Amino acid sequence: MNEVRTLGVLGAGTMGAGIAQVAVEAGLEVLLHDPIAGATDRARDRIGGFLKRKVEKGQLTDEARAAAVERIQPTALLEGIAAADIVVEAIPEDLELKRDAFRRLDAAAAEATILATNTSSLPVVRIASATARPGRVVGMHFFNPVPLMALIEVIPGPMTNPGVVDDVTHLARLLGKTPVVSADTPGFIVNRVQRAYYLEACRILESGAATISEIDDAMRGIGFRLGPFELADVVGTDVNLAAGTAIFEGFYGDPRFRPCLVQRRVADAGRLGRKTSAGYYDYGEDGTRGEPWQALNRPASGPRIAHLDPAQIEARILAAIVNEAASAVADGVASAEAIDTAMRLATNWPDGPLAWGERIGLASVVRSLDALHGTVPDGRYRVTPLLRGLADAGGSFFTGHA
Numbered sequence: 001m002n003e004v005r006t007l008g009v010l011g012a013g014t015m016g017a018g019i020a021q022v023a024v025e026a027g028l029e030v031l032l033h034d035p036i037a038g039a040t041d042r043a044r045d046r047i048g049g050f051l052k053r054k055v056e057k058g059q060l061t062d063e064a065r066a067a068a069v070e071r072i073q074p075t076a077l078l079e080g081i082a083a084a085d086i087v088v089e090a091i092p093e094d095l096e097l098k099r100d101a102f103r104r105l106d107a108a109a110a111e112a113t114i115l116a117t118n119t120s121s122l123p124v125v126r127i128a129s130a131t132a133r134p135g136r137v138v139g140m141h142f143f144n145p146v147p148l149m150a151l152i153e154v155i156p157g158p159m160t161n162p163g164v165v166d167d168v169t170h171l172a173r174l175l176g177k178t179p180v181v182s183a184d185t186p187g188f189i190v191n192r193v194q195r196a197y198y199l200e201a202c203r204i205l206e207s208g209a210a211t212i213s214e215i216d217d218a219m220r221g222i223g224f225r226l227g228p229f230e231l232a233d234v235v236g237t238d239v240n241l242a243a244g245t246a247i248f249e250g251f252y253g254d255p256r257f258r259p260c261l262v263q264r265r266v267a268d269a270g271r272l273g274r275k276t277s278a279g280y281y282d283y284g285e286d287g288t289r290g291e292p293w294q295a296l297n298r299p300a301s302g303p304r305i306a307h308l309d310p311a312q313i314e315a316r317i318l319a320a321i322v323n324e325a326a327s328a329v330a331d332g333v334a335s336a337e338a339i340d341t342a343m344r345l346a347t348n349w350p351d352g353p354l355a356w357g358e359r360i361g362l363a364s365v366v367r368s369l370d371a372l373h374g375t376v377p378d379g380r381y382r383v384t385p386l387l388r389g390l391a392d393a394g395g396s397f398f399t400g401h402a
């Protein structure tokens with residue numbers, strides 16, 4: 001396609017405003033639509049505020065800030081953004097809402113226009129199939145906060161033209177981001193592999209083998225910026241449970257992705273994380289983290305469970321992550337390099353899961369998983385055959401052989 005000059009952004013919420021900001025900072029014109037009165041003006045003010053801080057820090061001239069804000073043009077009708085070269089949709093995560101918006105965009109846009117969705121958990125193909133141009137529909141999954149997060153997952157559906165992938169990959173680079181191509185499978189790369197981080201932590205907690213703080217402390221101790229429970233509180237325990245449930249259902253109930261009851265309990269209690277000042281932890285008015293919610297720790301009077309030390313907690317959670325990343329490679333979601341890059345950029349993990357697994361030793365990862373499978377043989381700990389094969393042969397995900 002010709003040079004992208006104009007980006008259409010549908011939805012001026014958290015993600016839409018962030019996408020509009022990085023686009024105008026990269027010199028693009030942005031056509032922005034939101035059906036809620038005042039939403040686009042509020043987004044423009046917010047973007048202006050962020051850019052002003054950049055001016056104060058000497059990262060931007062005041063003229064450049066003013067010109068960037070001027071490049072955001074709100075449109076009264078959804079169809080108004082269809083004049084752009086590429087449209088990115090960032091409206092709520094509801095399939096019918098998105099299919100309806102794509103139908104309208106499809107009817108209004110020129111044949112060559114690319115329509116991208118920022119969905120986190122819906123299959124791109126289900127959105128693409130609402131249009132008469134599935135070959136020009138693609139996933140462009142930005143991460144929050146958009147101006148700070150370097151990754152964009154580019155997700156072609158089964159009908160997406162390869163040239164469209166090239167075009168949005170080029171756009172991602174123009175926006176200063178690193179694109180990683182992922183197959184259109186549940187959770188794409190990041191949300192799928194990150195499930196293992198949350199779920200193994202919850203399973204340890206539910207078994208009574210360690211407490212919330214012991215698990216978070218252990219993972220911070222090996223370089224994760226936030227432990228799994230602290231992270232769930234940042235994401236929102238409701239949002240996290242919904243994402244996990246969508247992935248579980250997307251894999252037709254595979255036990256590897258089955259959400260934990262503690263995830264349900266904390267969300268059902270209205271403890272939605274930092275946004276409600278209570279989640280797995282309590283939070284003070286100034287946002288300082290308080291004590292974990294004691295109701296989630298197993299009562300001391302319950303059956304005696306062998307307590308895990310930090311090294312055992314780390315080994316279990318890392319083994320689960322490595323196994324999931326290996327399963328994504330085996331399923332053809334992305335290459336080992338792409339998966340490690342995506343996980344490092346989206347999560348700030350100290351290393352990519354596959355490189356980390358090789359550092360620990362794939363044979364030791366397989367031993368941990370086999371031991372867990374021996375105690376809970378429901379399939380959640382089954383070793384990905386690719387991982388077992390490489391461990392047996394002394395091979396590498398990156399070269400494919402020993």
Ligand SMILES: NC(=O)c1ccc[n+]([C@@H]2O[C@H](COP(=O)([O-])OP(=O)(O)OC[C@H]3O[C@@H](n4cnc5c(N)ncnc54)[C@H](O)[C@@H]3O)[C@@H](O)[C@H]2O)c1
Pocket residue numbers: 010011012013014015016033034035036039078089090091092093094097101118119120121141142143144
């Ligand atoms: N928030 C995140 O961390 C995050 C990260 C990655 C992807 N996503 C995905 O991005 C999308 C948007 O999420 P968000 O957090 O920005 O939501 P949000 O609720 O902050 O913003 C959504 C905006 O869309 C508007 N809207 C509602 N219906 C619309 C319609 N029919 N047409 C146009 N606009 C409409 C709303 O008025 C609102 O301003 C979702 O698909 C979400 O899954 C969110």
